[in-house]
Amino acid sequence: MFEQPASPSLVSRSWGFRLRLPFNVALVLPAQLIILAVALAPAVIVVWLALTDWQPTDAIPWYQAETVWFWNFYDLWYDERFVNAVLRTFFVVGVCVAVELVLALGLALLFLEDWRWKKIAVSVIILPMMIIPVDAANAFFMLFNEHGPINHLVSLALGHPFEFSWLSHPTWAMVPIMLCEIWQWTPLMFLLVLTGLIALPQNQIRAAVMLGASPPRIFFKLVLPLLLPVLGVAVLIRCIETFKIFDPVYMLTRGQPGGATETISMYMYNGAFVYFRMGYIAAAALIVLILVVATCLGLAKSVQQHG
């Protein structure tokens, strides 16, 4: 005799929801929901804060903050420091990533062939990116100090004392910051480009060599186009990272003099964590997010087209 099965209605009632989900979806759903909550909750809070004027100094919880609707965005539009910080950050990203790319490409080409001390040299080249960014920035702060080694070297070269305040000059203060960024992160770009170069299909290159193409022609007509997807990804990664530049700015100048080196992360740090203008900075963060996503999508599209 078979045992009487449980009531079908009970089975469908207790298992009904799960049975309707495909097995693979049911497996990933909890993780997806958690990730969604972790990402979504802060995003919703940021959007809410952007519509309020909330500051911890108001002595009211953030969820009870008075809404000011789009006043923060209006103020940001006329906030010269914010606009300049955004433009300055784009400038820093453009210069740093371009220099890193050129240096990385040059180095990667040097390291394409096998030679005696290659492995040691690679280890030495990638050392800067192993250093904690704030320490690297501190080293550059000391290097470019008025009485630091850079001025000393220039003095030796000129034959007379050279005292230049690199970090308090409105034009030159950005140079040590960008140099620090380039020095530390060119190795990452180098590794990405080197990996791309090694992975290139060798048959086409060999064929070009056999046909007598010159090395520059092979590089510009064959290697570079084949490498473009890798370069695109490398540039995209570095653009996103460089946009967040903070440690060198904080350690070297804190945005001084007169806001001449204030990047968007420094501006937001001051607004949110020094003056606690959470609502205002949330609005700024949203604008920056839109700008960065738009830029990255543009870059990604260009990578796809060449891929």
Add this chain to the structure above:
Amino acid sequence: MENRMRDGQSRRKFLLTGAAGLAAASAPAALLSGLAFAEPATAANAHVVAAEAAKKLAVGRSVKLTILEPSGSLGNIKPVADKWTADTGIAVEFVEVPLGEINQKVLLEAVSRSGSFDLALPATFGVPDLAESGILVNLDKYAELHEPPDFQKDVLYTIGDYYKGSLYGYETDGDTYLMFYNKPWLENVDEQKAFADKLGYPLKVPDTWEELDAMMAFFHQPEKNMFGGTLFRTQYFIAWEWWGRFHAKGFYPLADDLTPQINNPAGVAALEELIAASKHQYAGAKSNGLFENFEAYGQGTAFANIGWGGTQKYLNSEKSKLKGKLAFGLMPGGKAGGELLRAPYFNWGWNYVVSSVSHEPEIGYLFSLYATSPAMSTIAVRDVDGYFDPFRGVHYEDPQIREVYTPEFLEVHKVSMQNSIPDFYMKGQGEYFDELRVNLTAADAGTKTAKQALDDTAHSWERITRRVGARSQKVQWAFLKSNYPEAIRGRLK
């Protein structure tokens, strides 16, 4: 408004007089309540009164106070805290935070409400923001209970203790801005003659910014390693000098309706003069901070410097080549309405405040009272390596303090303290001043004109005021204006 400062004090006086009368009529009660009632509570015995009251509150319990203190102040606070523990049995522990970050840490406590400290020593200019955040205890009720009627009588600067008329802390550092001059240069007969021949008036401690600027220009000869001054040109400090220059031209920074006046012709002229004076500073003026400033001026190669009591402590030490070779002056003034207008400026200071999350707010208050009492604060100010400067009349008579600072310096310091205009104690002070600093530095660096820089600042200030709440700001501004020294108040527009 001024209710606590005026009505409140008379109310307390009334209560205390009543309590004293009651105590006199009731001997057993007086015996039970100890010294506080055995003799009338006065500033002179405030530390005893505070310790006795704290002992009573803590009786039968193990109480420990945690103080959030700015780095470098332990030398001032610890000797007092040790005495407090000996007098009350209440332990004190310290949490040290970087000097420039303490106001931020206290504000963060307003968000986290962790109860990680009972008292803190924030910079005085940050008290309004802290009070608005709800993290500070309004001390009016405790002051009514415990503060002796004459407690604040010989304190030379108390404006920073109050926000919208209520007591939020006790000042513990006399940070008024003063001038330092290279005495051998000032008294050099040849230089005096050359200067008088060139400028048509004598070389002496300058009365006005105009005279100071002329003297700095006169002495500035970098090729001979002689500089006009070591006045700050770094972003954090630059605004304070401009603030002094601007007030000396006879204006408040805000009109009664909170319209910024900083970008008026006087403000622009003050900035242009500051920028012109930048040419006569030593090379590090644009990049060096506080301690580098001490060291640079201590080399003896510059004519003028600006600073606080802490500057004098360094300059009067063996580390300085100018020890015993200094002349002192109030911050220079200006000519307003044809007459000299001086506006000495109190621009830093540290206040004992009590956390609203503390489990022992009353004992915290009593510690503040104890630490800032004449007897205990004298011990704190004596510390050579600390940076608490004299702020009570009694400090100026203490032999040890006179030795640390020199009588000549204290003479000028006392006058400056008595006549100091207050700092900008408004909600959002940090933001207002940040905008000012950034724009002044931009003008000094040449990336903006003086007019542009101040116009930009004024626009930012309007936005800040609108956001912070104009109605509330008007209340505090009226309170602040009414507390400018009387002699200066009548002459500012």
